[in-house]
Amino acid sequence: MKALQLVPRPRVDPEEFAGQQTRRFTDHRLRIGRSGVVHEVAWRSWLGDLVLPVPACHQGWSGFAAADDLTATDDPATCRKCAHGTGLRRGEVQPALFELDQD
Numbered sequence: 001m002k003a004l005q006l007v008p009r010p011r012v013d014p015e016e017f018a019g020q021q022t023r024r025f026t027d028h029r030l031r032i033g034r035s036g037v038v039h040e041v042a043w044r045s046w047l048g049d050l051v052l053p054v055p056a057c058h059q060g061w062s063g064f065a066a067a068d069d070l071t072a073t074d075d076p077a078t079c080r081k082c083a084h085g086t087g088l089r090r091g092e093v094q095p096a097l098f099e100l101d102q103d
């Protein structure tokens with residue numbers, strides 16, 4: 001019996017996705033969702049050697065940049081935590097909290 005797929009799920013190539021995110025956010029800052037706050041960008045380990053952009057101040061949000069919930073901008077950073085340099089500097093990678101087996 002073949003399962004009926006009611007909601008099509010797009011397939012994502014991790015390397016292609018991470019490459020797109022790198023091109024979008026390198027040398028830019030970011031906004032989360034509809035927020036007007038602009039954050040500096042840091043990079044977080046994702047799968048293997050791949051990284052994804054995150055707010056440098058560690059501001060949390062739901063999602064993982066996979067649903068266009070982060071927007072790249074050239075606007076100056078307005079986040080006070082990012083402005084005080086409490087987060088990671090550009091180009092630094094936030095280490096994973098724990099490693100996952102990828103087998």
Ligand SMILES: [Zn+2]
Binds near residue numbers: 038055057080081082
């Ligand atoms: Zn911030």
